[in-house]
Amino acid sequence: MERRRPRSPGGRARETLRRLGQEYPGSATELCALAHHDAFELLVATILSAQTTDERVNSVTPALFARYPGPAELAAANPAEVERLVHPTGFFRQKTKSLLGMARAVVEDHGGQVPTSMAELTALPGVGRKTANVVRSVGLGLPGLPVDTHVGRLSRRLGLTTEVDPVKVEAELSPMVPAGERGTLSLRLILHGRAVCVARRPRCGRCVLADFCPSAFSV
Numbered sequence: 767m768e769r770r771r772p773r774s775p776g777g778r779a780r781e782t783l784r785r786l787g788q789e790y791p792g793s794a795t796e797l798c799a800l801a802h803h804d805a806f807e808l809l810v811a812t813i814l815s816a817q818t819t820d821e822r823v824n825s826v827t828p829a830l831f832a833r834y835p836g837p838a839e840l841a842a843a844n845p846a847e848v849e850r851l852v853h854p855t856g857f858f859r860q861k862t863k864s865l866l867g868m869a870r871a872v873v874e875d876h877g878g879q880v881p882t883s884m885a886e887l888t889a890l891p892g893v894g895r896k897t898a899n900v901v902r903s904v905g906l907g908l909p910g911l912p913v914d915t916h917v918g919r920l921s922r923r924l925g926l927t928t929e930v931d932p933v934k935v936e937a938e939l940s941p942m943v944p945a946g947e948r949g950t951l952s953l954r955l956i957l958h959g960r961a962v963c964v965a966r967r968p969r970c971g972r973c974v975l976a977d978f979c980p981s982a983f984s985v
Contacts, residue, residue, distance in 0.1 A: 771977055772978055775925060775926045775938075779926050779942035780943060782951070782975055783950075785974045786951075786974070789974055794949040794950050794953060795905075797953040797954065801824045804905070805906055806837055806872070807831055808904060809868065809880055809893070809897070809905070810830070810865060811823050812900045813864050813865060813868065813897060814827070814865075817856055818855045822855055823855055826851060830848075837869040837878050840869035841874075845863075845866060849862045852865070863892075867890075867891030871891060872890065880901065884899075884902070884910075896914060898910070899912040903949025903952070909946065909948050910948060911940050911952050912936075913933075913935045913939075914956060915959075915965075916955055916956045916958075916959030917935070917939075917952050917959070918930065918932060919965060920963050921955070923963065923980070924975065925980040925981070968985050
């Protein structure tokens, strides 16, 4: 059967979602590389993931979660002890400050439960829009489209947007796919960006999107 070759940005987004769904099957929780058991652990892990690898985060969170299993315990933590535990992720002082401030806000303002709205999440210390979208889409089962460097790069290469600002990229992409699929689109673009559509030398010859990608074999 001949593959569809969509020409509009929305059509390319939907076909990208369909094809990458076959390449990288699974739910948002299954596709997420950050190890976690609930929304709070995912929030902590995502804050720690800034400027480091998911593997590095996953190497420190088991001990961190064992010592501080919930927001109340983390809110009361000794900063020096948290700094020691998260040190391998880099920027450990700022990350510790964000983690403790976030945990206190969750306890004091939200009764110990991770809030669900974008406004409430981004009001937490250390939580930007990308982190909030990760928590919403992966940890809470709500619509959210996190835009990192991979998502932004692939979206521009696929002709889905010309925007560079992550917030504007998110605003353009979100209406193109069903709300419940925004998180999985982001995660699959990230996986594809790491494995195939790499920054310097995209492997167009093995890309399942090459037949309709405007940038194929030209980057």
